[in-house]
Amino acid sequence: MSKYKVSKNFKMNISFEELISFNKICKIDTQSTHHFETFSGILIYVSHPNDEEKFTIELGVDEDGIMYEGDYGCEDKFEEIPIEEGLKILSKYREIMVGKQDLECLLSCNKIDNNIVKITIK
Numbered sequence: 001m002s003k004y005k006v007s008k009n010f011k012m013n014i015s016f017e018e019l020i021s022f023n024k025i026c027k028i029d030t031q032s033t034h035h036f037e038t039f040s041g042i043l044i045y046v047s048h049p050n051d052e053e054k055f056t057i058e059l060g061v062d063e064d065g066i067m068y069e070g071d072y073g074c075e076d077k078f079e080e081i082p083i084e085e086g087l088k089i090l091s092k093y094r095e096i097m098v099g100k101q102d103l104e105c106l107l108s109c110n111k112i113d114n115n116i117v118k119i120t121i122k
Contacts, residue, residue, distance in 0.1 A: 004087050005065035005094070009037060012057075012068045014048065019057065022049045026059075026086040027078040038062050038069050039097045044086040045074035061094035063101070096121075 006016045027045040035043075038060030045055040048071075055078075058069040066087070081089075100119070107113040 004091055007062050007064035007067035009062060009064060010067045014050075016066070019046060019048070020083060020087070023047055023083045025080050026083045027055050027074050027080055028086055028089065029074065029078050032060075035060060035069065038067060039093070041097075042090060042093045043069060044083075044090060045078065046083065046086075059090065061090050061097070063094075063098055065094065066090055 004016075010016055012019065023046040029043045029045070030041070032043040033040050039062065043058050043060045046057045046059060047054045048057050053073070055074045056071050058072055058074075059066055060069045061067065103117065104113065107117070
C-alpha cells in the first residue's frame, strides 16, 4: 500500500506503486496551467517503464489525492528532483488546496466571501 494518498480517479495501465518504483527522479512544473481533472499549479513528470521517451506521464493532485493527468511530456526547463521529494510536494500542495477550499467555504457560510484573502507561495 502506498504511503501517499492516491486518488480514486487514478486510472492508468500500470499501478501507482509500479509507476513510482520505476522512477528515481521526476521533473516538476510549478506553474502548470494545463489541467483537466487536477488542481492547476504543480505537476510532476515521470517515465513509464514501457515507453522509451522520458518524463511523458503527468501526475497532479485532485481533492482525493495524487492522480494521473495525461501523457503530454514535459519541457527541458523543468527541474529534476528525486521522486520522493516530488511526491511530498504534490501531497503538501493537495493539503494546501483542500485547505483553501475549506477556508472559502467558511468565508461563504459566514457571508464574508466577498472579502479577498491572498495567499502567495514563493
